[in-house]
Amino acid sequence: MVRELFRKFKEIGGEFKQLKVVGFERSDRIKSVVLEDGSVLNADEVVLCAGAHTGQLSNLLDEPIPLETERGYHTQIMAPKISLKHSIIWPAKAFVISPTAGGIRIGGTVEMAGLDAAPNYERAKISVKHACKTLPELKVQESSQWMGHRPALPDTIPIISPSAKTYGVFYATGHGHLGLTYAATTAKLIGQLLFNENLDLDISPYSIDRF
Ligand SMILES: Cc1cc2nc3c(=O)[nH]c(=O)nc-3n(C[C@H](O)[C@H](O)[C@H](O)COP(=O)(O)OP(=O)(O)OC[C@H]3O[C@@H](n4cnc5c(N)ncnc54)[C@H](O)[C@@H]3O)c2cc1C
Numbered sequence: 235m236v237r238e239l240f241r242k243f244k245e246i247g248g249e250f251k252q253l254k255v256v257g258f259e260r261s262d263r264i265k266s267v268v269l270e271d272g273s274v275l276n277a278d279e280v281v282l283c284a285g286a287h288t289g290q291l292s293n294l295l296d297e298p299i300p301l302e303t304e305r306g307y308h309t310q311i312m313a314p315k316i317s318l319k320h321s322i323i324w325p326a327k328a329f330v331i332s333p334t335a336g337g338i339r340i341g342g343t344v345e346m347a348g349l350d351a352a353p354n355y356e357r358a359k360i361s362v363k364h365a366c367k368t369l370p371e372l373k374v375q376e377s378s379q380w381m382g383h384r385p386a387l388p389d390t391i392p393i394i395s396p397s398a399k400t401y402g403v404f405y406a407t408g409h410g411h412l413g414l415t416y417a418a419t420t421a422k423l424i425g426q427l428l429f430n431e432n433l434d435l436d437i438s439p440y441s442i443d444r445f
Contacts, residue, residue, distance in 0.1 A: 255269040256268055263278075264403050277402075280402060285407065287383075288405065289301035292405070295399060299442065300388055302387075303349055304346065304411070305346070305347055306381070307345075307357045307382075310380070313337065314338040314375075316338070327342075328362040337376075338366045338372070343357045358380075390407070392420065393394065393441070395437065
């Protein structure tokens with residue numbers, strides 16, 4: 235689905251660059267985005283949606299936000315020797331087992347260790363151990379592990395908001411455990427903000443200046 239959205243984005247004129255943003259140029263409003271290769275992209279509007287890294291970018295605009303990373307892990311088992319028709323969630327042990335097109339995925343845990351610490355895959359192994367107890371037939375073969383960052387705010391409510399400091403800057407971050415679920419709704423609201431359209435809902439609870 236994401237690939238199809240990407241294809242459509244390019245079809246209607248979107249341009250894709252995969253480079254780190256390292257700075258901004260601004261006067262009373264945003265003027266441009268500076269990339270790691272030194273190139274500059276002029277822009278009247280900029281949406282900051284860099285997940286848990288958005289705080290590093292907002293700092294560059296003198297607009298700190300109390301954003302942390304809740305790190306999580308998953309293990310993908312390509313040949314599990316069992317099949318599942320639905321996900322199994324075990325809240326007390328903080329993990330989920332889900333069927334995917336490429337096997338079974340065991341995900342979960344919350345680790346507060348910042349953006350820079352190396353992954354601790356022992357955490358992924360613990361979830362796999364619990365999953366094997368839940369599903370004794372499960373075989374852990376051909377597996378891979380992954381660590382990701384959940385962008386977390388202290389009140390667990392995302393920021394979907396124009397900047398309070400720099401005209402032309404918008405924020406879409408802090409979706410925590412539900413960033414995939416809320417992606418389309420957030421994109422729609424940000425689009426409505428950018429194009430000055432009527433908003434589907436009152437976004438004041440998601441304002442950046444609530445902290
Ligand atoms: C184990 C685990 C399981 C999860 N399960 C679910 C689930 O079942 N359902 C759900 O809804 N959510 C789930 N989530 C949460 C979800 O993954 C996040 O909420 C979501 O990815 C946040 O989306 P985002 O676009 O804000 O940030 P990200 O997905 O983190 O994307 C941010 C992007 O910005 C880029 N970036 C960062 N800094 C810069 C920079 N300086 N310049 C340019 N680019 C930059 C990054 O490279 C990245 O591509 C899970 C998370 C984890 C860790």
